[in-house]
Amino acid sequence: MNLMYDTALIFHRSLQRTLRNPVWIVFGMFQPLCFLLLFAPLLEKLTSNPAFGSDNSLTVFTPGLLIMIALYGTSFVGFGFIDDIRSGVIERFRVTPINRTALLLGRVLRDVFILFFQSTFLILLAWLLGLRAPLAGILLAYGLVLLVGFTMSTISYSAAMILQSEDALAPAINFFLLPLQLLAGIMLPLTLAPMWLQKVALFNPFAHAVSGSRALFQGNYADSSVVWAYGSMIFIATIVFYGASHLFKKSNE
Amino acid sequence: MSAIIETNNLRKTFSSGPTAVEAVKGIDLVVNQGEIFGFLGPNGAGKTTTMRMLTTLLRPTSGTAIIAGYDLMTQEEKVRMHIGYVSQSGGLERGASARENLELQARIFQFNKQDAQVRADELIKAFGIESFADRDVETYSGGQRRKADIACGMVHRPKLLFLDEPTVGLDPQSRIQVWEQMKKLRSQGTTIFFTTHYLDEADLLCDRVAIVDQGKIVALDTPHALKAQIGNDVIVIGMSAQDLERLMPQELFAHLSGIREIIKEKDTVRFLVNNGEELLLQILRACDKAGIVLTTVNLHRPTLDDVFLQKAGHSFKQNQGAP
Numbered sequence: 001m002n003l004m005y006d007t008a009l010i011f012h013r014s015l016q017r018t019l020r021n022p023v024w025i026v027f028g029m030f031q032p033l034c035f036l037l038l039f040a041p042l043l044e045k046l047t048s049n050p051a052f053g054s055d056n057s058l059t060v061f062t063p064g065l066l067i068m069i070a071l072y073g074t075s076f077v078g079f080g081f082i083d084d085i086r087s088g089v090i091e092r093f094r095v096t097p098i099n100r101t102a103l104l105l106g107r108v109l110r111d112v113f114i115l116f117f118q119s120t121f122l123i124l125l126a127w128l129l130g131l132r133a134p135l136a137g138i139l140l141a142y143g144l145v146l147l148v149g150f151t152m153s154t155i156s157y158s159a160a161m162i163l164q165s166e167d168a169l170a171p172a173i174n175f176f177l178l179p180l181q182l183l184a185g186i187m188l189p190l191t192l193a194p195m196w197l198q199k200v201a202l203f204n205p206f207a208h209a210v211s212g213s214r215a216l217f218q219g220n221y222a223d224s225s226v227v228w229a230y231g232s233m234i235f236i237a238t239i240v241f242y243g244a245s246h247l248f249k250k251s252n253e
Numbered sequence: 254m255s256a257i258i259e260t261n262n263l264r265k266t267f268s269s270g271p272t273a274v275e276a277v278k279g280i281d282l283v284v285n286q287g288e289i290f291g292f293l294g295p296n297g298a299g300k301t302t303t304m305r306m307l308t309t310l311l312r313p314t315s316g317t318a319i320i321a322g323y324d325l326m327t328q329e330e331k332v333r334m335h336i337g338y339v340s341q342s343g344g345l346e347r348g349a350s351a352r353e354n355l356e357l358q359a360r361i362f363q364f365n366k367q368d369a370q371v372r373a374d375e376l377i378k379a380f381g382i383e384s385f386a387d388r389d390v391e392t393y394s395g396g397q398r399r400k401a402d403i404a405c406g407m408v409h410r411p412k413l414l415f416l417d418e419p420t421v422g423l424d425p426q427s428r429i430q431v432w433e434q435m436k437k438l439r440s441q442g443t444t445i446f447f448t449t450h451y452l453d454e455a456d457l458l459c460d461r462v463a464i465v466d467q468g469k470i471v472a473l474d475t476p477h478a479l480k481a482q483i484g485n486d487v488i489v490i491g492m493s494a495q496d497l498e499r500l501m502p503q504e505l506f507a508h509l510s511g512i513r514e515i516i517k518e519k520d521t522v523r524f525l526v527n528n529g530e531e532l533l534l535q536i537l538r539a540c541d542k543a544g545i546v547l548t549t550v551n552l553h554r555p556t557l558d559d560v561f562l563q564k565a566g567h568s569f570k571q572n573q574g575a576p
Contacts, residue, residue: 009360017348084346092344092405095308097333098361 006099010106011113018110025114032069032122036062036129039187051191054218058131063213064186065126066119066145067206071181073118074111074153075173078160081107085164101245104157108241111153112146119145133217140221141213147233148209151240158244184210205232256319257413257444258284258307263316265302276302278468279316284446284461286412289439291459292448293557299468300448301341301417307446308338308415321413334362337406337414341421343398344405351386351393351401352377355408362409372408380404380434396427403434407443414438416447420454432458452557464561471564480555484513486529487559488536491521491549505543509535516562520548525555525563 018025043057054060084090093103123131123138156173163169183197184190184206190198201207212229220226265277277299284290294300305311307320309329318325321335345354352373359369377386380400385393393401399419406414419435420428435445435458449455455462456476463473472479492500502515502522511532516523526532529552540547 006361009357013346013349013353013357016353017346020348086342087347088340088342088344089346091310091340091342092338092358093361094310095333095336095338096358096361097330 003099003102003105006102007106007109009098010102011109012106014107014110015113018114025118028069028073029118029121031072032065032118033125035065035068036122036126040065040126040129043188046188049192051189053189053191053214056130056132058126058129059133059217060189060214062123062126062131062133063141063217064184064189064210065122066141067148067184067210067213068181068186069118069122070115070145070148071152071177071184071206073115074149075156075177076170077107077111077153078156078169078173079166081157081160082164082166082169085160100249104154104244104248107157108150108153112149115146115149116142134219137216137219137221140226141216144209144213144216144229144233147230147237148206151205151233151237154237154240154244158240158247161247180204180206183207186210189214205236208232255286256283257286257322258282258290258318258320258446260307260318261316263303263306263318264314265299265306265311266314276468277306277313280465280470282463282470282473284444286444287439287442288460289435289445289447289458291455291462292446292465293450293452293455293462293561294448294465295450298465300450300465303465304415304417304446304448308336309333321411334409335411335413337409337411339402339406339414339416339419341417343402345390345398345401347389347391349390350388351382351390351404354390354401354405358405358408376404376407394427395423396430399423399427399431400434403431407438411443413444413446416445418448418450420449420451428454452561456557462557464557464564466561466565472560476557479557479560483555483560483563484525484527485555486526486532487553487555488524488526488529488533489521489549489551489553490524490536490540490547492540492545492547494520496545497522500543500545505539506536509539514563518562523559523562525559 040058040061043061046052047055047057052060090103119142159172160169163172183201183204185193185201190201190207190211193201208225208229209232211225215223215225260280260282263277263280264275267274267276280303292300292303302311306313307318307325309325309332313325320332323331323335325332345351346357355373355376356369359372360366364372377383380403382397382400382404385397386401390398390401403416403419406416416435420431423431432454435447439445459476461473461475462479463470465471474482497517497520500522502517506512506515509532511527512524513527514525516525524532524536533550533552537547537550
């Protein structure tokens with residue numbers, strides 16, 4: 001019926017359920033923390049290479065790390081959803097007048113909301129370790145991070161809806177996630193990559209999101225990569241969400 | 254009495270690639286306001302598919318239905334506003350309490366925050382679940398959960414409640430409590446449509462039942478009328494499969510009067526009769542004369558199981574797997 005009202009209900013309830021087990025949010029932060037503390041220091045010697053793009057390794061690495069938690073933090077949300085499908089929760093909602101899209105959007109927004117706090121935590125920590133970036137750039141990069149999270153979370157719920165099995169969902173997500181991550185230049189900038197790899201990466205919207213947020217962290221607001229990043233992420237997020245809401249609206253068979 | 258469910262030639266065909274499976278082959282039924290209506294049949298008979306169609310979860314392939322006054326095919330939204338549905342798995346969110354589930358359900362039905370709290374409170378009292386309503390649903394026993402499930406289906410005070418196998422997997426005491434609850438809801442004016450494969454339960458609880466087999470209704474009436482239809486008594490004799498093979502019941506028992514029907518099963522012969530006490534001895538004599546060794550003998554009043562056997566021509570229990 002009412003998309004906004006129903007979305008708020010689902011958002012609120014799913015956030016409540018997540019916060020009851022905050023241990024999972026903490027676990028989710030462990031991997032990026034490791035990268036920040038144990039991997040980022042390796043990059044310091046690379047800053048002398050002009051292709052690296054900056055003399056502050058954290059200014060280059062932190063944006064990549066943010067996109068990484070956006071990818072990984074949201075890709076597996078479908079698991080909880082399968083649990084809800086199995087215990088009949090989704091079916092119960094389907095026999096109420098609740099807006100079908102709200103069932104999806106409320107959850108996706110919960111994931112994006114949590115991602116916002118995770119990102120903030122990482123940025124603050126990186127700042128303590130020596131990150132320097134203009135506030136406007138950081139705020140604009142948030143937009144890209146949240147768009148990536150929005151997209152992946154939507155994809156994860158859709159895959160869960162279609163597959164309805166944890167055993168199928170895990171390999172399906174991993175199959176796509178690893179190449180997408182490697183082709184996004186998260187660990188190291190793709191400017192260090194050979195030409196063919198850079199060409200392939202052009203087709204990966206997440207690669208644009210990474211280079212866009214790097215440019216933003218360096219204060220290059222007018223850089224073409226920023227336009228590319230926002231353009232491709234808005235495009236992909238819109239298409240994915242449109243497809244997913246169609247999937248959620250369709251009654252069974 | 255006015256109808257609250259009325260279906261006309263409701264069908265569902267599942268097609269996957271070149272093969273099509275006709276799960277429901279034309280259901281016509283009328284459920285009256287205020288009755289408990291049982292929808293019975295073995296697994297795979299089309300019970301759940303039918304219920305899923307009636308509750309808007311599945312779109313019928315063809316046919317029409319009026320549910321709680323609204324057209325199932327064109328007014329799905331309205332139907333959803335006016336029915337309650339409790340699936341076999343219940344559907345309460347784990348990681349939340351029954352109270353929270355009830356409140357969210359009320360909010361979905363447009364209750365404001367305060368009204369939702371009041372309504373949840375009412376239901377918790379009415380269903381007697383005060384002692385555990387604030388605990389995580391995950392910690393409930395089967396019976397506790399079932400009560401909370403049904404409470405959740407009643408949040409918006411629907412006139413019509415659908416229950417899918419409401420007592421499956423419950424201990425005997427919880428089963429009885431669910432029955433009591435269903436009767437209580439009926440006494441308050443709620444119509445209940447439920448599926449079950451426990452025929453004894455249907456017999457005890459239902460005002461009327463429909464027996465489905467292979468996607469079709471094979472019998473529909475009050476339990477009493479259905480049982481009366483097949484005779485006053487049922488005699489079942491058991492024997493070895495070899496004996497049964499060479500036995501021609503029609504000839505062997507042709508001289509006896511009062512037998513309405515003889516049904517041959519795997520290792521039993523079932524007689525639907527008018528005068529059980531009288532016939533029992535005569536049947537035993539006839540068997541003795543033919544040199545048949547009987548392994549069991551049983552005389553009982555007709556049950557819905559006998560009705561099903563007579564209507565569908567095969568045993569209800571055989572299709573169930575382990576009970």
